[in-house]
Amino acid sequence: MPTILVVDDELSMREFLQILLEKEGFTVLTASDGVKALELAKKETINLLISDIKMPGLGGLALLEQIKEIDASIPVIMITAYASPEDAVLAMKNGAYDYITKPFKVDEIKNIISTSLAKTFTSQTQKTEESQKIEGIIGESLQMMKIFDMIKRIAPTHANVLITGESGTGKELVARAIHNHSTVADQPFVPITCSAIPENLIESELFGHVKGSFTGAITNKKGLFELADNGSVFLDEIGELTPLIQTKLLRVLQEREFKHVGGTETIKVNVRIISATNKDLEAEVMAGRFREDLYYRLAVVPIRVPPLRERKNDVALLVKYFLKKYSEIFNKDIKGLSSYGLKILLDYDFPGNVRELENIIERGVALENSNIILPDSLALAAHRRSENQQISLHGLGDEDAVYEQGLDEIIAQTEKRLIEKALAKADYSKMRAAELLKISFRSLRYKVQKYNIT
Ligand SMILES: Nc1ncnc2c1ncn2[C@@H]1O[C@H](COP(=O)(O)OP(=O)(O)OP(=O)(O)O)[C@@H](O)[C@H]1O
Ligand SMILES: [Mg+2]
Structure with missing residues (x-):
């Protein structure tokens, strides 16, 4: 059975994960900070590392960096606070396999652990040319190979993905490929072109509405987020969202729940958001046209598709x-x-x-x-x-x-x-x-x- 190293400064968290994972049959080692974790990693064979980000002394991100120097193939899962998505962005950028946000569900962490172990065990054995390919996306350039690799690496994670690139570069193909290679490939993939829907309708499109909540709302209607529950929502042309809708979307991403337009019931959904834009979204953020906090929630994994x-x-x-x-x-x-x-x-x-x-x-x-x-x-x-x-x-x-x-x-x-x-x-x-x-x-x-x- 694989050995998992759990690193957290909080004793209760270490104990919780240890009990949970030992019940699943894993061998579990624990450390209360980054330095102790590194000592253990040098002595023992570790198959997976789970680490908190915020720890006194050597923090999670620094640990991630140093563990990659010891053994780059160990998948690292970071535990982040929900309030700081920038940490998740940084962790993914620095090679974390995935992240979970506190508070998390037991099923969530079990899933992440099993996919990360399955992925890395197989990817260590079959790094052939054939496994580089992605069905439906044609390309043999180095740039596309990197994208194929990225798709396979991040598809099974829970991270939101932002795909950027000029018109016609294949962003939608990449979005679909991510969904198709994910663990929820059998669940819905719901695309929506943000620019195609007038502002006054977009909220109801995304989150649904109750009958009579506005002129034209003649029946109750489910929103796309509900239709995509357990699957992926593809928000195309995300750069076109108006400030008002940006704010509403952000709130839903932060709270992971919403209400129908005109409704009172709170609805919880579990969706991954893949978004795409042909705008330079970072520049839009700089110019004050796109909310920085929303950007961080959406662009945990950024993928740029280069022009032909x-x-x-x-x-x-x-x-x-x-x-x-x-x-x-x-x-x-x-x-x-x-x-x-x-x-x-x-x-x-x-x-x-x-x-x-x-x-x-x-x-x-x-x-x-x-x-x-x-x-x-x-x-x-x-x-x-x-x-x-x-x-x-x-x-x-x-x-x-x-x-x-x-x-x-x-x-x-x-x-x-x-x-x-x-x-x-x-x-x-x-x-x-x-x-x-x-x-x-x-x-x-x-x-x-x-x-x-x-
Ligand atoms: N690598 C590729 N292999 C095969 N077909 C491709 C590839 N890239 C793009 N295409 C084809 O080119 C067309 C445009 O691709 P797609 O719709 O994914 O682009 P896009 O980046 O979303 O463009 P836009 O920003 O205009 O929406 C589609 O018909 C798609 O099938
Ligand atoms: Mg497109």
Whole structure:
């Protein structure tokens, strides 16, 4: 049986945990402060450490740091006071496996202990490539590997998670993956887009209402927090919450209970909150637009999903994945992307991130008549935002493209694009466009027909 070291300056707490855990069959060692705990940890084999944060002498956070130096694989569970969520944030940041807040329920601590021991025992044995992957999230860049690892590490904990990242980076996928890898995967995952609901309705959406509490409340209605009981609530676009709702949400997080709008009954729920935003929430806090205390409650585990341009290593794999997806949907036999097509994509900065790449490939598959996606089918999609780039890509430097498609084709593509640009600049007057290009009107008219420019 695993050995658990319990560290707390309060005798009653040590005794309580010792009795509880010995009943479960664990071997339990206790220490009344950080220094004594370290001495024990150097002598004995410890499989799990449970430590209070606030202790005289060497405190819990310092103990956490030093124990990690002795043996980084020992999972550490911190006991924090409910009044100070900053401690939980710090502990998770410094590598604590999970935390429990005082006062806690016996079942809660039993669950946390069994998942942390199960997790670490298995993760020590199977650190293979395969276990790095997360179903439904495609990526092979170092940044995504770290995120996969993080998802697996924190999913079974009880910590609230804040996911940040630009639009289209996959925040919702990450949120769902956290829920699916948690111990409550069979319980509901309830998403809500905060910005989509008017302020006067959001409270009732979240916490429910009783019949007649306001105009339109024609029946009793359960809120999303109740529907998500024992599962996870996904608060998307959390940065859009108004100050009033921020305050209400904070109160619910602090008290872990609420009342229906217009109701008197107190309702207790047990939900994990996963939130997401494409805003820089720390900056919002600094600017006074987002409550700092709420931020700490939500961002116990912060996860930043990097924009696609910072992880170009993922582009090829994503392209392959989306090509397969849309070939099936459009019932086409697309074998792949031309190497020059991939080069265009690798040079592109994807302001719309993975969502934009997906759209580009979808359109490419829809437009392509051959069985390989040629740059033209891609260009049409990427064209709008990076016209200049397209032209320079078709310039003299790109010999690979020439060898692939032939000189005539490249010259024709380049000529066509330059004419389109000149026409746009000339407000679609062929006369003025011809002047800009220093060619005759007749020659321009001929080329416009030839390239089918409309
Ligand atoms: N790594 C990925 N693998 C596969 N599909 C992805 C990946 N990242 C994003 N997508 C796809 O891109 C689209 C956008 O992803 P998602 O909705 O999760 O982004 P988001 O960060 O929540 O964006 P927004 O801030 O605009 O809501 C979805 O269709 C999703 O399936
Ligand atoms: Mg989203």
